[in-house]
Amino acid sequence: MTTSTATEPLLEVRGLSKSYGGVKAVQDISFDVRPGDVVALVGPNGAGKTTLIDIVFGTQRADAGEVRLRGRTLTGSSERRARQGLARTFQHPQVALELTALENIVPGLFGREIGSFRAAWKWAWRGLSCTPDAAVAAATEIAARYGIADVTAPCGDASLGTRRLVEVARAMASEPAVLLLDEPFASGDPESIEAIAGAVRTIQQSGNGVVLVDHNVDLVRELATNVVLLNFGEVAFAGPPDECMSSPAMREVYFGEET
Ligand SMILES: Nc1ncnc2c1ncn2[C@@H]1O[C@H](COP(=O)(O)OP(=O)(O)OP(=O)(O)O)[C@@H](O)[C@H]1O
Numbered sequence: 001m002t003t004s005t006a007t008e009p010l011l012e013v014r015g016l017s018k019s020y021g022g023v024k025a026v027q028d029i030s031f032d033v034r035p036g037d038v039v040a041l042v043g044p045n046g047a048g049k050t051t052l053i054d055i056v057f058g059t060q061r062a063d064a065g066e067v068r069l070r071g072r073t074l075t076g077s078s079e080r081r082a083r084q085g086l087a088r089t090f091q092h093p094q095v096a097l098e099l100t101a102l103e104n105i106v107p108g109l110f111g112r113e114i115g116s117f118r119a120a121w122k123w124a125w126r127g128l129s130c131t132p133d134a135a136v137a138a139a140t141e142i143a144a145r146y147g148i149a150d151v152t153a154p155c156g157d158a159s160l161g162t163r164r165l166v167e168v169a170r171a172m173a174s175e176p177a178v179l180l181l182d183e184p185f186a187s188g189d190p191e192s193i194e195a196i197a198g199a200v201r202t203i204q205q206s207g208n209g210v211v212l213v214d215h216n217v218d219l220v221r222e223l224a225t226n227v228v229l230l231n232f233g234e235v236a237f238a239g240p241p242d243e244c245m246s247s248p249a250m251r252e253v254y255f256g257e258e259t
Pocket residue numbers: 020023024025043044045046047048049050051052091
């Protein structure tokens with residue numbers, strides 16, 4: 001585990017709240033992601049983890065609160081936020097099943113210009129009509145870096161773990177300042193899990209940041225610099241992974257033990 005630095009935050013989440021009807025999905029949540037940080041959001045199903053990622057990336061709008069990237073308040077669409085340096089993956093991987101791994105990775109190369117997957121994909125093919133060889137070569141190199149074996153088969157033929165890996169590779173192609181990963185290790189095979197963990201370490205070593213949502217306690221312990229434990233949309237604990245895992249709050253949230 002790497003400890004976080006005392007430098008200025010890359011990402012500042014301040015007082016985010018969001019309700020869906022009567023359900024308070026997240027309530028007054030704040031945390032920072034500093035250069036080299038891997039901040040894990042953990043908690044039981046329905047705790048508010050995906051809602052937080054959705055709000056940070058602009059997929060959902062908060063009722064209250066603010067998100068800043070390198071000191072600038074983020075507003076507007078996911079496309080705009082991707083241009084400003086965010087990338088994300090989804091709990092249900094957003095890869096086009098009829099397309100190959102390479103075709104799915106190419107839009108990430110253009111992620112700085114256009115962020116959403118569908119918009120980027122359209123744009124990418126316009127870009128490809130200008131420089132197809134360069135784009136395909138770059139995507140091939142990225143696929144190889146993450147050990148994606150069959151880059152020319154449709155992703156519909158690939159395992160869930162490989163689809164997740166393709167999605168991570170596409171996000172990494174945009175060289176994000178902060179990468180938001182929503183359950184990247186769920187149902188993965190050992191190879192894809194190790195490759196995705198490698199992407200997390202790469203981001204960390206390059207002085208960028210990661211927000212990681214996952215239920216895999218061992219990987220959270222290994223990769224995270226900080227953990228934010230959520231329960232019913234509220235922060236139950238925030239701190240280093242080892243402290244979090246042994247905290248009374250963790251036992252209360254997961255096992256209902258009284259503290
Ligand atoms: N679009 C929505 N409409 C209505 N309720 C929603 C919506 N999205 C989330 N919720 C509710 O908000 C709460 C938080 O959900 P969220 O998906 O953020 O939790 P989570 O921690 O990511 O859960 P999981 O681990 O199961 O993915 C839950 O009660 C959920 O049912």
